[in-house]
Amino acid sequence: MNAKALSELFSMRRFGRLLMRDLAFGYRGLLIAMAAVAGGVIVVSAIGALGMSAGGAGVGTVRGDAYFGFFQNLLFLGGFIATSLAFREVWQNGSGIAYLTLPGSVFEKFAVKLLVTSVGFAAGTLVFMSATAAASEALDRLVFGVGHGFFNPFTPAVLQAVARYLVLQSFFLLGSIWFRKLAFVRTVLWIVLFGAALAVVSAIALRIGLSHHLASGGGRMGSLRLGGWAFDLNGTGLQDLFTPGARGYSGAMAFKVAAEALFIALAPASWAAAYFRLGEAEV
Amino acid sequence: MVEIRNMSFGYKRKKLFNGLELTLQPGNIYGLLGKNGAGKTTLLKIISGLRLAQEGSCSVLGLDPARRPAALLEELCFIAEELYVPALMPAVFESLHAPLYPRFDHEAFHAFLSEFELATDKKLSELSYGQKKKFLIAFGLASRCRLLLMDEPTNGLDIPSKSQFRRLLARAGGTDQSILVSTHQVRDMENLIDPIIILDEGRIIFNQPLREVGTRLRTAIESAEPTDEGALYVEKTLGGYAVLRQNDGGDETHIDLETLFNAVTAGGGRVHALFAGGVK
Numbered sequence: 078m079n080a081k082a083l084s085e086l087f088s089m090r091r092f093g094r095l096l097m098r099d100l101a102f103g104y105r106g107l108l109i110a111m112a113a114v115a116g117g118v119i120v121v122s123a124i125g126a127l128g129m130s131a132g133g134a135g136v137g138t139v140r141g142d143a144y145f146g147f148f149q150n151l152l153f154l155g156g157f158i159a160t161s162l163a164f165r166e167v168w169q170n171g172s173g174i175a176y177l178t179l180p181g182s183v184f185e186k187f188a189v190k191l192l193v194t195s196v197g198f199a200a201g202t203l204v205f206m207s208a209t210a211a212a213s214e215a216l217d218r219l220v221f222g223v224g225h226g227f228f229n230p231f232t233p234a235v236l237q238a239v240a241r242y243l244v245l246q247s248f249f250l251l252g253s254i255w256f257r258k259l260a261f262v263r264t265v266l267w268i269v270l271f272g273a274a275l276a277v278v279s280a281i282a283l284r285i286g287l288s289h290h291l292a293s294g295g296g297r298m299g300s301l302r303l304g305g306w307a308f309d310l311n312g313t314g315l316q317d318l319f320t321p322g323a324r325g326y327s328g329a330m331a332f333k334v335a336a337e338a339l340f341i342a343l344a345p346a347s348w349a350a351a352y353f354r355l356g357e358a359e360v
Numbered sequence: 361m362v363e364i365r366n367m368s369f370g371y372k373r374k375k376l377f378n379g380l381e382l383t384l385q386p387g388n389i390y391g392l393l394g395k396n397g398a399g400k401t402t403l404l405k406i407i408s409g410l411r412l413a414q415e416g417s418c419s420v421l422g423l424d425p426a427r428r429p430a431a432l433l434e435e436l437c438f439i440a441e442e443l444y445v446p447a448l449m450p451a452v453f454e455s456l457h458a459p460l461y462p463r464f465d466h467e468a469f470h471a472f473l474s475e476f477e478l479a480t481d482k483k484l485s486e487l488s489y490g491q492k493k494k495f496l497i498a499f500g501l502a503s504r505c506r507l508l509l510m511d512e513p514t515n516g517l518d519i520p521s522k523s524q525f526r527r528l529l530a531r532a533g534g535t536d537q538s539i540l541v542s543t544h545q546v547r548d549m550e551n552l553i554d555p556i557i558i559l560d561e562g563r564i565i566f567n568q569p570l571r572e573v574g575t576r577l578r579t580a581i582e583s584a585e586p587t588d589e590g591a592l593y594v595e596k597t598l599g600g601y602a603v604l605r606q607n608d609g610g611d612e613t614h615i616d617l618e619t620l621f622n623a624v625t626a627g628g629g630r631v632h633a634l635f636a637g638g639v640k
Contacts, residue, residue, distance in 0.1 A: 085429055091460065098456045102446055171444030178408055180433040180460040356428070359411050 087188070091181045095189045098179075102166075103193075110155070111205060118147050119213045122225060126217035136222035144210040144228035148235065152202045152242050160194040160249040161261035164355065168257040173360035183356040190253075191348060195246055199239045203230040244340060247347035254354045286328070361386045361507060361538045362407055367416035369399075369406060376402055377562045379416070386506070387535045391553025392542040393621050398559045400542040401441070404509045407540070408438045420507060434462055437505040441512040443492050445484035450495065453484060461503040469502035475524055490516045497525060501532040508539045514548040522548050546617035556617065558624050566624045568635055574612040576634050579604050579619045592630050593623030606634065 125143060134140070166172040179186070210228035218224045229235065252264030319329040362384035369377045376399045384390055394400045405411040406418055409425035409432070418425060423432040446453065450473070458464040473480060476494040478487075484495060493516055500508055514522050529539065529552060543549050556573065558566035577592070583600045593604040602619045623631050 085431055088430070091430060094456070094459050101448065101452065101456055105447070169444070171440065171442040174405075174408075174410060174438060174440045174442065175444045177410055177428065178433055178436065178438050179457075180430055182430040183428055185430070357412065360405075 086182055086184050088182075088185070092185045092188060095179065095181045095185055096192070099189050099193055114147075114151060114155070115205075115209045115212075118144070118209050119216060121147075122210075122213040122217055123220070125225060126221040126223050129223045130221040134223050138223045139226050140223070141225055142228075143225040144206060144213075145232075145234065147210075148202065148206045148228065149238055151206065152199065152238060153245070156194070156198045156202070156242055156246055157249045157264075158261055159198055160246045161253050161264060163190045163194050163250060164254040165260070167254065167355070167358055167360065173358075177358065177360060183352065187348075187352045187355050191250065191351075194250055195243050198246070199242055203235070203239070206230070244344040247344040247351075251347040251351040251354070254351050254358065361421065362540075363417070363419045364407075364413075365417045367406070367413045367418055369402065369411065369414050375562065380563060382557070382564055382567070384507075384538050384540060386538050388555060389529065389539040389541060389553050390555055390557055391546070391549055391617075392540055392557045392559060393544075393546065393617075394542075394559035395625060396544075399562060400559055401511050403559065404438065404440075404511055404540065404542055407507075408436055408509055409433075410438075434460070435506040436509070437461075437500040437503045437507070438509040439493075439496050439500045439511065439513060441515060443489065443496060445487070445492050445495065447483050447485040449483055450478075450480045454499075457499070458503075461505065463504035465502045465504055468504075469498060472498035472501055472528055475528060476521065477524075490518060490521060493517060494521060494525075497528070501528055504534070504537070506537050508537065510539065510541045510543075512543055512545070513541060514543065514545045526552055546621060550617055553617075556620070558621060560625050565632070566635075570615060571612055572635070573620065574607070574615050575610060576607055577604060577615060577620070577631070578607040578609075578613040579616040593619065593626065595619070595622055604631070 122143060129138060129140060166176045176186075206228050207230050214224045214227050248268055249261070249264050252267065253260045256263045319325045362382065364380055364382040367377055367380045368375070369380075380403075382403075392400050392403065402411055406413055407420055407425060409428045412426045420432055421435055423429050425432060425436075448456070454466070454469065458466065458469070473495070476498055478491060478494055478498070484492060487495065493513070497510070497513060500510070514525060517525060526548070529541075532539075541549060541553055543553075554570040555568055556566065556570060557564055580603050581597065581600045582603050585596075585601050586594055586603055590605050591603050592606060595602050602616065602622075604619050604623045607613055
């Protein structure tokens with residue numbers, strides 16, 4: 078790809094301008110949502126602290142990691158809703174024309190939305206949650222003398238949640254450009270249907286792969302029955318089949334790695350599909 | 361500037377264009393006329409890459425609009441009939457959008473805004489429909505894009521604004537710029553749009569410069585219904601009959617665009633015959 082074609086595909090100047098535009102268009106809604114969530118966190122946390130205090134907890138007691146739950150809800154639910162709205166302007170009357178004719182390549186427009194809704198949202202949520210938890214915690218300790226512990230954005234659980242979010246949000250980004258209306262609800266519906274289809278396929282694969290362990294009809298004592306099927310486990314539990322050293326272990330590990338690889342691969346696949354869908358969107 | 365060759369396009373239940381041919385040259389303000397549902401807006405959308413031609417080719421400034429390349433979008437501005445403005449102050453809108461257009465003329469933009477008597481201390485979303493339209497027209501003209509597409513630009517404008525719009529448009533058109541105006545309001549655009557393109561039943565049935573039309577045809581209001589063969593088209597109107605005749609004098613005459621449009625779309629075979637070779 079030569080320099081001209083590359084600059085046609087991506088220019089930092091245009092990308093920066095489009096990013097600024099996106100942030101300027103969305104900042105009002107974002108501020109309102111942040112204020113509402115911060116208020117909710119502070120109130121719920123204060124009620125918890127009051128309960129602890131009334132329950133006889135001594136001054137200085139610090140219990141649990143309550144903010145992690147808030148963080149997860151905000152990251153996943155808030156992030157999925159925000160991502161579902163990413164391409165709303167493409168499908169709204171009038172704004173679709175304005176957006177699609179904005180001087181910028183399809184790649185730049187897509188990259189802006191992806192950056193804002195994935196890394197941008199996750200990073201923003203970490204900063205926001207840290208700040209809100211700090212404010213809430215300070216208030217609780219000041220007023221009630223007890224607290225829930227500060228929010229640590231660098232724990233493995235938090236980082237793992239962020240990684241999961243980055244994969245899962247890709248489905249909602251695709252849904253945002255795929256569905257003209259009710260993108261969030263429709264994406265959830267499709268994920269449920271996809272999950273059900275995957276479960277059916279997995280069950281069939283399991284049935285074929287473990288056919289020599291299955292006996293149709295009745296099973297012997299100690300075997301595991303699943304519907305009309307019965308696992309013949311020779312008296313061992315299902316878990317035992319997949320423990321290290323057991324005969325099913327390597328297969329289970331291979332399945333686990335394949336499932337994780339598929340899960341991770343779905344993110345770039347969804348992003349690519351969303352990119353191409355944006356390129357062919359007609360209004 | 362714009363080259364459309366053998367282009368076909370249709371919606372699910374309706375074929376709109378079949379083998380459409382159109383060429384737009386720089387330095388003109390084209391008037392795109394057509395009945396409701398003729399496909400004027402769709403044609404503008406295909407030129408701007410918002411709809412994708414199903415067959416044939418469409419090239420704008422040598423680029424394929426269907427791919428929406430940034431180099432093309434920097435030189436193309438589409439002021440749609442369906443307006444959208446964000447809830448931003450005009451100055452913020454300008455600071456966010458103007459840098460995306462390499463040749464944006466800030467000075468001209470502010471001059472256009474004051475000519476339109478637009479308040480700049482209110483959010484764009486709080487303006488009336490006509491004010492929003494004037495703002496976007498001012499922005500589009502100031503963008504100095506080489507191709508400016510306007511869909512019904514005078515709809516929703518009050519009488520003084522229409523005059524202001526005509527003045528601005530007459531001044532704005534550069535030699536390297538093409539403006540394509542789709543409109544039903546031909547009287548608003550008289551003395552401004554030239555050439556005239558008439559779209560009917562998926563085809564360009566008329567595409568002529570006004571000077572050419574004025575030297576070959578003449579329109580007049582006659583008190584009595586003409587019965588002679590010289591009348592190419594007659595329609596009853598207030599105060600008499602609007603008549604389209606061949607202009608035998610050779611001097612350029614003023615053409616009533618409404619009468620011309622009605623004559624052409626009514627199946628004016630004799631009108632077409634006069635422009636044989638020029639009609640696509």
